[in-house]
Amino acid sequence: MPQRRCPRCRTTKLRLAPFRSRVDRLLEVLALYPVRCQLCGHRFRAWLGRYRKSQRRNYERVPVRCPAWFRLEREPEAQQPEHGTIANLSIRGCLIRTGRRLPLGTPVSLEFQPSPSTFPITIDCAIVRSHARAGLGLRFVNLLRSEERRIRRLVDLHLYNAPL
Template sequence: MKSLHCPSCGTSFVRVTSNEGMVEKALNHIRMFPFRCQLCTNRFRAFYLSARQSTQAFDRRQFKRLATAMDAQVIDSKLLPFTNRITDISMGGCAILAGGLAKGAFVELVLKSSIAGEEIRIETAMVCSVRPESVGIQFLEFRPDEQRRLSQVVLGLLVGQSGHSNTYS
């Protein structure tokens, strides 16, 4: 079977994602699975014979987290702005080495990446998990040009990985 590509942007960096509703669960029986593009965030369904073996039932994320080491300025209305290191990133969120942020807090992030060439401003993000050394942040709102620059960063990290042959997981 030929490899899957996103129908929106044409990339092969797609990932099986979780079912949304009974219809998608039923479609799994005829080998039609939901996928999420890791760059343009498009969600689509496609026939794929071995998708069920590649699913990440243990991982509810729709986007694969990619290891990185870039700085980000965190802007919170209750704290002074501070800069810390991002340890992993995707189109949907990141993990940042930080303390003092509460779960559910809304923040603004300014990512400093050498790949994108410019800063990437995430206008609205939410702290989803708090661990002793880091917090998990979900990206909620950013402009299309910022999303394009973030996808360049993610593409660079995806291409840099040796495991590109297992794109569907």
């Protein structure tokens, strides 16, 4: 069987997506499952031939180790940035290791440096979605297209081609 590719960006870095509608459930009978590209985010259906359970996340997170700084969205100029380390990253979110606990739903601005020889990547708005041991799970809400491209390149370097 040929390796599946994203129809938009032609990468093979795909992952099963959660069912969103009755149509998804009906097409499951024909072995057509929702799939999401891990680099461009395109969602489409593909014939997989046998049942596979969908994962909790839409995007695979890759392990990274980047210094990061974040601030609460309200009055960002008035406060000192908090320091942390990004432990894993996807095109839509990350886990930042920090001692600071923030309530779920708290908006923050985030900046992290993928390597010492590059400029920092800036995320204008991220939302605290989960608490992990000594860290915060963030979902990116607002970022510039150029920054999104840089994150995609970083994820592409670390993400393996996993067959569905």
